[in-house]
Amino acid sequence: MGVPADPNRHASQPSAGPPANDDEPRLLLKLTPGTPLGDHYDTLADRFRPVFARIAEGAAERDALRRLPIEQVGWLNAERFGALRLPVEDGGYGASLIDSFRLLIELAEADSQVAHLLRAHIAFVEQILVHPDDAVRTKWIERIAAGQLVGNAYAERGGNRMGTWNTQLNVTPYGVTVTGQKYYCTGTIFADWTVVAAANPSAPGRHLAVVSTHHSSVSMYDDWDGFGQQLTGTGSTVFDEVPVDTLFGPAEQPHFPESSIFQLVLLSVQAGIARAILADARAAVQARTRAFNTGTGVALRDEPQVLQLIGEISASAFAAESVVLAAVGEVEGLFGQDVLTPEETYTACELVANRAQSAVQPVVLAAASKLFDGLGASSTSTASNYDRHWRNARTIATHNPAIYRARIIGDYEVNGTPPATHDSAGEAPSSYVYPVNNPI
Numbered sequence: 001m002g003v004p005a006d007p008n009r010h011a012s013q014p015s016a017g018p019p020a021n022d023d024e025p026r027l028l029l030k031l032t033p034g035t036p037l038g039d040h041y042d043t044l045a046d047r048f049r050p051v052f053a054r055i056a057e058g059a060a061e062r063d064a065l066r067r068l069p070i071e072q073v074g075w076l077n078a079e080r081f082g083a084l085r086l087p088v089e090d091g092g093y094g095a096s097l098i099d100s101f102r103l104l105i106e107l108a109e110a111d112s113q114v115a116h117l118l119r120a121h122i123a124f125v126e127q128i129l130v131h132p133d134d135a136v137r138t139k140w141i142e143r144i145a146a147g148q149l150v151g152n153a154y155a156e157r158g159g160n161r162m163g164t165w166n167t168q169l170n171v172t173p174y175g176v177t178v179t180g181q182k183y184y185c186t187g188t189i190f191a192d193w194t195v196v197a198a199a200n201p202s203a204p205g206r207h208l209a210v211v212s213t214h215h216s217s218v219s220m221y222d223d224w225d226g227f228g229q230q231l232t233g234t235g236s237t238v239f240d241e242v243p244v245d246t247l248f249g250p251a252e253q254p255h256f257p258e259s260s261i262f263q264l265v266l267l268s269v270q271a272g273i274a275r276a277i278l279a280d281a282r283a284a285v286q287a288r289t290r291a292f293n294t295g296t297g298v299a300l301r302d303e304p305q306v307l308q309l310i311g312e313i314s315a316s317a318f319a320a321e322s323v324v325l326a327a328v329g330e331v332e333g334l335f336g337q338d339v340l341t342p343e344e345t346y347t348a349c350e351l352v353a354n355r356a357q358s359a360v361q362p363v364v365l366a367a368a369s370k371l372f373d374g375l376g377a378s379s380t381s382t383a384s385n386y387d388r389h390w391r392n393a394r395t396i397a398t399h400n401p402a403i404y405r406a407r408i409i410g411d412y413e414v415n416g417t418p419p420a421t422h423d424s425a426g427e428a429p430s431s432y433v434y435p436v437n438n439p440i
Contacts (some may be wrong), residue, residue: 029314033322041099044084048103051075056110060385063392068222068231069114073190077147081107082118085125091145097126097332098325101268105321108272109279112392113231116269117187120152123261124195127248130256130335136246143193151188151213153237154197156181161427167198167239169207169247176244178209182237188213189220189233196239205250217242228388228395256342257331257349259400264328266396267356270364271324273393274317277364280386281313281371284379292376300374309374316367320360327356343418350419351412354405361397368393 055072062069076082084100086092095103104122108115125144131137144150153167160166167180178198188194196209211218217240224234288300300306330352334345368390372379379386411417 033318033325040095041102044093044095044099044103045106048079048081049106051079051081052107052110055107055114059111059113060388062111062231063113063388064382064385066230068189068233069111069117070190072111072114073117073149076107076114077149080145080147082121082125082147082149083145085122085129086141086145090141092141097335098328101264101328102325104265104268105272105275105324108269109275110272112269112273112276112396113229115272116229116266116396117190117232118149119262119265120187120195121150121191122265123258124150124152126261126335127256127258131252133252140246148193149187149191150210151185151191151194151233153182153185153188153194153239155184155425157183157236158427161429162425165197165199165206167196169198169200169209169244170241171200171202176209176247177241178211178239178244179241180239182239184224184234185220185237186232186234188237189222189235193245194218194237200249203249207250208248209244210246210248211239211242211244215242226395228391228393257334257346260331260349260353263353263357263400264324264331266399267320267324267327267353267360270360270393270396271317271321273389273396274313274320274364274367277367277371277389278310278313278317280389281310281374284375284384285310288375306374309370313367313370316363316370320363320367323356323359327352346421347412347418351409354409354419357400357402358406358409361393361402364393365390365397 054075055069058072061067080092081103083092084095084103085097086094088094100122104115104118128137128140128144131140156166165180167178167182170177170179178196180196180198182196185194191213193210194213196211198207198209200207213220219238219240220233221236221238222233223236224230224232226234285300285306291298291300291303296303331349334340334348334352337345340348371386371389375386378384408419412419
């Protein structure tokens with residue numbers, strides 16, 4: 001079941017003349033908020049929308065059958081969607097941060113899972129664009145421009161203390177290798193490379209080791225068992241003395257607002273889900289001929305309360321996207337300034353993402369429930385798979401829970417306390433049981 005074409009999407013400017021058919025209303029509602037600067041976004045959108053449309057065609061069926069979108073990721077790679085942010089002279093598209101996120105929202109409308117699995121890649125590109133080492137930056141820009149994708153292997157399923165890792169680097173005269181087990185490895189199963197967070201026995205802090213996913217000592221498993229976003233490759237990856245291609249030490253990642261990019265990607269996916277909810281609700285109401293005996297007896301498309309419901313969903317989609325794009329625009333502005341210290345930039349970006357998360361998630365989840373209110377019991381049919389919108393949005397909302405984000409904002413507003421940084425999730429100090437053979 002595909003996502004219907006959105007008649008509002010291209011209506012950013014009123015047309016010059018009357019509609020070609022007087023029976024067809026001219027729709028001027030613009031779903032995408034804001035006024036783009038120049039026509040670069042439209043140029044990029046024209047290139048990628050045909051790919052998005054192909055991806056949308058089987059999205060509901062793939063979700064129902066748990067079929068990984070390997071072919072669909074290949075279509076994006078063929079168009080080098082992952083190179084959006086690279087400068088044109090380096091083989092990219094020269095997209096601004098806000099234009100790239102607007103496209104990400106469109107992709108998420110087509111298939112939220114495909115957009116989500118690019119999360120680590122998008123954050124990695126932002127880090128590479130500002131990396132101080134010319135050789136490292138050039139090497140990775142060339143790979144990304146060629147269509148290669150980067151995944152992530154940060155989190156461990158348990159057994160590590162907060163701020164530490166069981167995954168270890170082994171530094172030898174012949175090079176550096178990494179050994180360990182990771183979970184929540186979103187996107188890695190689709191990627192050419194993955195970034196592994198690891199400990200270095202000879203140097204404190206978080207070390208990021210980039211390794212090839214094609215190496216024989218890398219084992220990837222599609223064992224993510226969440227009830228939503230099941231096709232993002234958010235499973236386990238095992239590394240057994242895997243050679244490290246590039247190593248970023250703690251000094252090469254000082255206060256870079258990586259986590260805000262990670263969170264804004266998830267919020268963009270939720271904004272895309274809201275658009276998909278609206279598209280499905282609108283199409284279902286337009287097609288329905290059966291009326292409810294408790295209604296007013298008119299066709300569903302003329303039922304006042306149903307029209308009100310569609311209007312509320314439309315407003316929710318608009319509000320979610322508006323907040324996300326405002327947050328991305330603010331972060332982009334912070335990236336481009338040189339007045340704040342790196343610590344201050346990190347704090348500002350974190351607070352922006354936290355505010356957006358606290359505002360967007362309830363709106364999208366409510367819209368996902370409203371979809372069923374206007375369509376009745378038949379909308380719960382597994383054949384329609386409308387429940388995927390709620391399942392997927394609810395699953396995304398569990399990432400870095402919003403209750404903590406709201407508390408962080410409040411603590412800053414009242415006490416001026418900047419967001420704390422924890423390099424890794426793990427067992428809290430009060431509950432951690434130290435291994436007998438490795439006391440600390």
